[in-house]
Amino acid sequence: MRPSRRTLIKLGSLGLLRALLPPLPPVDFYTDGEPARPVTRRPAIAFARSLQFGALIRSEPNLRAPQVGVLRRDDVLPIYAEVQTESGPPHNKLWYEVEGGYLHSASAHPVRWQLNQPVNDAGAHGFWAEVTVPFVDSRVAPSVKAAPTKYRYYGGTVYKVIQVVKSPDTPEDVRARPLPFSGSTAWWYRIEDESFPGLYFVPASHLRPVAQAEFAPISPDVDPREKRIVVKLREQRLYAYEGKREVFTCRIASGTYFKDAETGELKDYTTTPGVWYVFHKTPTQHMYGGAVGDDESFDLPGIPWVSYFTRSGIAVHGTYWHNDYGVPRSHGCVNVRSEDAKWVWRWTLPPNDYKERYATLPVKERQNPARGTTVIVE
The missing domain is CATH 2.30.30.40 (SH3 Domains)
Incomplete structure (x- = not known):
């Protein structure tokens, strides 16, 4: 039927x-x-x-x-x-x-909707993993019986796995509490949250380990001073150049205005024009801010492939809470599709080490185009 x-x-x-x-x-x-x-x-x-x-x-x-x-x-x-x-x-x-x-x-x-073979050991440094089902609720223990945390991890988000744990659940437990998108619940990953440390466990089959090869720089032989990102606010588009040659482009959603819940006033979160340099990168960032109830409030774990280029925290990064590019709608950052953010992240300097959460330039090097890729916002 x-x-x-x-x-x-x-x-x-x-x-x-x-x-x-x-x-x-x-x-x-x-x-x-x-x-x-x-x-x-x-x-x-x-x-x-x-x-x-x-x-x-x-x-x-x-x-x-x-x-x-x-x-x-x-x-x-x-x-x-x-x-x-x-x-x-x-x-x-x-x-x-x-x-x-x-x-x-x-x-x-x-x-995506892809189930994965669990990794049985996180190793000394842990590993990075991407959610490959529409969403998965994190829990306070590695069990379908455990209470969920406040965080739901969405497809395409990236996390640091620091522990692999075998679940104590019996087959009867699993049948009584089936999880969305199915998959094995015999093994669970413990997630490290850099902003709010705690206990966060998800079924291992719902996350794909990110291979070290996916951290490999793109065009590493090009003179770093010849690389530049140009963000055109009027067009709502990002361009990447090697010398005079355009090598990549994608649509964006830049910063806009948000209303204050108490005063009703509009707050300016537009992306700041100028010449900047990428100086701080991470495979994933838990971003949060604003007062509860305000239009501007947000609490977003697992934002993937983040490339910061201003000291105020403006970055190019992946996006999972909207899918509407070509119009300003962010809190200042340059929102792009996660796959586009990953390309930018791999192409720009400084390069990232798989074992480290952050790649950060020393203060004295943060305006050196040979160390951090130039970003022009216009």
Whole structure:
């Protein structure tokens, strides 16, 4: 029997669309106490995680098309195709074809759904790992019975694994408390949070170890003084140059204004124009700030591939809380897709050591284009 669209949306919110990703074997799941088998459809190119409550699925890729579905935050659906149309805001006319209709790309974060073979030893220095399922809730102990922490780790975010722990759970425990997106829960990774130390455990199968080769610099033989990043605020685009040759470009979301919850005044978080130099880099950063309730408040673990270029903390980094590039919307940083942030991170100086969390230039070297890549914001 073919599940209804309503059932599939429920399955998406529980992370139970596993059979739609061809490499994963089909399994039985239960919804509302009734058995429901995921139905094999045409292959998904990715999965869409809803970024907000009330994200609308429409019958056609058009903002005026009838609504055929409503998603909650973190509902997950397969993406069958990307569609460019004339309908949408001027900076973003990309739609995703999903089950039952079309979802505007600004409403969803495209993510992977990949389960991984656990690493059985973190080693003396730990290792870096990327979340490869739409999301996973961290817990205070390596068990499905343990209480969740306040942090949900989203697809594409990166963390430092400092310990590998075998779970004490029995098969009965796991069956009684199935986790979203399935996968083995026999082994768990303990995550190091540099901003808020504590106990954070996640199933090892939900994270992919980042290989040391992924830290290798891009174009290391190019004279560092010939490398430069140019951020064009009017275009909302980043360019990378080696001499006069453009070698990379991507869309961005730069800083904007946010409203103060108490005064109603707008605060200026626009990205500061000028000539800067990358001086501090990290594979991942837990960023937070602002007062609770303010438009400007945020608490975001695992931001990937961060390249700081001002002392006030402005950086180029990956983004998972929005998918709407081409318009200012950040707290000053240059938001880009995580894969674009990784390219910039590998291409710029200073280089990163896999064993270290940070690569930081001494103060006296922070305006030396031979040591830190030039960034021009204009």
